[in-house]
Amino acid sequence: RVNKAWYGLKRGGKIAHDDLVERLAEAGYKKAQLVEGYFRHKTRPIDFTLVLDDFLSKYTNDEDLEHLKFKVDLDAKQYVGIMLRWDYSKCTVQLSMQGYVQQTLLEFMHAAPSKPHYAPSRYTAPQFGSRVQYAKIDETAPLADEQINFIQHVVGKLLYYARAVDNTMAHALNGISLNTAKGTEKPQWMQ
Incomplete structure (x- = not known):
């Protein structure tokens, strides 16, 4: 039961956390x-x-469950926004966040590509042989701070999903974030 709250207090969360830890310690936790x-x-x-x-x-x-004095969802279908599908016979759990990626794409007004890519990230085929492969120098303008901030926001939102549910997109997100530091108007994969 909450008797008092400190909305807007900078250290309110820390004070509440310390109070909770103290109360749980009294209960044996x-x-x-x-x-x-x-x-x-x-x-x-x-x-x-x-x-x-x-x-x-x-x-x-x-009996231990009855020790806890609050409403309990025995199916444990959701935790921190992640849907859990338990298979106790195989000792597995499937994690999902239905609609999270679609919602993120809508939020950032991302248009679907004309030609879809079915790999986690873009593949560049190596050119074998004795030909010299020169590095292409990018002379386009660097990204503005707002553009870098936008990319970081998108990567951060999708990184949460990648870490929690689908790590196949982590490689692409890593590449995007690495190229953002010294990013230019022309994406590196187009060079």
């Missing part, structure tokens, strides 16, 4: 030293993670 937001009970086999208002618990006995 100890905060992990190396993993932020991970707690373990001293005597019961209960572990949980807490991210803002999302809570995911691991327990072995139903």
